Amino acid sequence: xxxxxxxxxxxxxxxxxxxKLCAExxxxxxxxxxxxxxxxxxxxxxxxxxxxxxxxxKDSLSxxxxxxxxxxxxxxxYINLGITHENYSDVSQEYAEAFAAAHDAPLHIVNVRETxxxxxxxxxxxGRGKRMCSVCGLVKRHIMNRIxxxxxxxxxATGHNLDDEVAVLLQNTLHWQGGxxxxxxxxxxxxxxxxxxxxxxLCHLYExxxxxxxxxxxxxxxxxxxxxxxxxxxxxYKQILNQLERRSPGTKMQFYLGFLRAKEEGLFCLDEPEKExxxxxxxxxxxxxxxxDLCAFCRLWEKQxxxx
Amino acid sequence: xxxxxxxxxxxxxxxxxxxxxxxxxAIEKVGLDPYSVLAxxxxxxxxxxxxxxxxxxxxxxxVISGG
Numbered sequence: 001x002x003x004x005x006x007x008x009x010x011x012x013x014x015x016x017x018x019x020k021l022c023a024e025x026x027x028x029x030x031x032x033x034x035x036x037x038x039x040x041x042x043x044x045x046x047x048x049x050x051x052x053x054x055x056x057x058k059d060s061l062s063x064x065x066x067x068x069x070x071x072x073x074x075x076x077x078y079i080n081l082g083i084t085h086e087n088y089s090d091v092s093q094e095y096a097e098a099f100a101a102a103h104d105a106p107l108h109i110v111n112v113r114e115t116x117x118x119x120x121x122x123x124x125x126x127g128r129g130k131r132m133c134s135v136c137g138l139v140k141r142h143i144m145n146r147i148x149x150x151x152x153x154x155x156x157a158t159g160h161n162l163d164d165e166v167a168v169l170l171q172n173t174l175h176w177q178g179g180x181x182x183x184x185x186x187x188x189x190x191x192x193x194x195x196x197x198x199x200x201x202l203c204h205l206y207e208x209x210x211x212x213x214x215x216x217x218x219x220x221x222x223x224x225x226x227x228x229x230x231x232x233x234x235x236x237y238k239q240i241l242n243q244l245e246r247r248s249p250g251t252k253m254q255f256y257l258g259f260l261r262a263k264e265e266g267l268f269c270l271d272e273p274e275k276e277x278x279x280x281x282x283x284x285x286x287x288x289x290x291x292x293d294l295c296a297f298c299r300l301w302e303k304q305x306x307x308x
Numbered sequence: 309x310x311x312x313x314x315x316x317x318x319x320x321x322x323x324x325x326x327x328x329x330x331x332x333x334a335i336e337k338v339g340l341d342p343y344s345v346l347a348x349x350x351x352x353x354x355x356x357x358x359x360x361x362x363x364x365x366x367x368x369x370x371v372i373s374g375g
Contacts, residue, residue: 001357011353023353057373163372211346211371215353223319225374232374239372242343 012212015249023216030213034066034201041186043199048154049073051196053144054099054107056092056222058214059159061099063202065219067157068103075151076100076107079143081136082119085227089119092222099219108151110143116301121228123304132228135300142297145287148196160200163207166252167237169259182268185260192279192288206252207238312362318345319370331366332356344372 001010003022010020021029037043044050052067054060054076067074078096083089093109100107113119124135148156165184172180188198202210214221229235244251262268279288282295289295294302316323316338323338331347331354345368347354360366 001355010355013355013357020355058371059373207373208343208346208371211369212353215346215348215369223369225370229374235372235374239341239344242341242372246343 011216012209014206014209016206016245016253026212027216030062030205030209031066031069033204034063035070037186037204038070038199038201041199043157043187043201044072044155046071046073049075049152050155050157050199051108051144051148051151051153052076052157053140053159054078054096055159056095057159058211058219058221059161059164059202059207061095061159061219061221062210062214062217063157063159064099064105065103065217066213067201068105074105074157075153076105077144077147077156078107078109079140080109080111080113081139082111082113083121083227084119085121086224088222088224088227091224095220095222108147110147112139112143118304123300133232136228138296138300142285142287142295144198145194145196146285149194153196155197155199157199157201159202159210161202161205161207161210162252162256163238163241164234165200165203166241166256167234169256170237170241171233178268181259182263185263191277194286194288203256204253314360314362314364314366316366316368318368325360327360327362327364329360330356331358331360334360334366335368340368345369346371 001013001020002008003010003025004020005025006022008022011023012026013020019029050067050072052060052064052074054064056078064074064076076096078093080089080093096107120132120136120139124132144156169184172184186200186203190197241252277290279290280293282289282298283293284298285295287295287297312327313324314327316325316334318340325334325337329337332342335342335345335347335356342356347356348367348369349364
């Protein structure tokens with residue numbers, strides 16, 4: 001298989017782009033693709049300070065590498081969730097730290113167990129009715145917002161790739177989650193000065209491409225999966241989407257880009273006007289909340305301390 | 309190219325396959341989805357149409373993450 005650009009040995013075939021590329025041309029292609037995505041959705045500029053949320057996995061470390069190579073001002077944030085199964089959180093942290101050290105890039109680390117008293121598995125176990133992934137998401141969002149606000153970053157960049165976005169899109173479509181469909185986008189605007197703007201610069205890259213990028217750049221990343229995501233619905237949806245992709249290359253890309261285009265054209269304009277959010281300030285942590293005087297994050301820890 | 313076998317490694321599993329087949333055929337033969345993995349030989353990424361040589365050790369890396 002030959003590189004479409006130079007005739008050298010191709011390392012990856014991307015039928016959806018009608019491209020087969022060697023390692024060097026693939027690296028170039030990824031950088032230009034991400035740069036175009038950042039500009040297209042006006043994610044941030046060269047003067048903005050960006051907080052990159054890193055997990056030690058292929059997507060977030062590739063993202064950080066790409067943003068550094070493109071000359072953006074970045075700092076990393078690793079949240080140690082306290083997942084002790086096969087030492088998952090500590091091993092993942094080591095990959096994030098090794099990347100930061102190799103690139104001489106600042107990395108902020110928040111250890112959930114040391115900071116708040118319990119890791120995610122214990123917290124989810126005691127918070128009745130809360131599933132592991134929703135507790136994890138809530139805790140990560142809270143910490144990301146806190147660090148971004150305290151550090152004055154222009155945005156938080158996450159490693160969501162096109163497959164992640166398409167899996168969520170499929171799930172939300174199957175359940176006709178109108179509100180979620182309306183909000184799903186490459187840029188999630190800040191709705192409050194203390195809630196960070198979130199951007200997804202890898203949203204036009206297939207997951208296979210972000211993994212290939214990490215491999216050709218020699219980025220070491222944690223290969224084990226989060227033990228709690230083994231039966232995640234997301235993986236099931238991704239497998240289904242890959243079956244469609246095999247039969248018809250480009251299906252995932254068309255589904256996602258067509259969705260974004262349809263939104264721009266007003267397909268998801270709900271009849272009801274957007275409700276104005278009423279913000280309260282959480283009496284414990286000071287973060288904004290739309291519910292009562294305690295935010296969802298602080299309520300979670302209160303429930304854990306004082307089970308009903 | 310002589311005949312022989314090669315090793316395919318994926319996480320904690322290992323299989324022996326005949327050389328002479330493509331990486332994609334080997335991935336399918338061991339029951340994995342070619343869309344879900346990438347192949348490395350001597351730590352270098354290789355495309356899935358690469359012909360497996362005798363004595364090769366091919367490492368497969370999962371590319372589908374959940375969560």
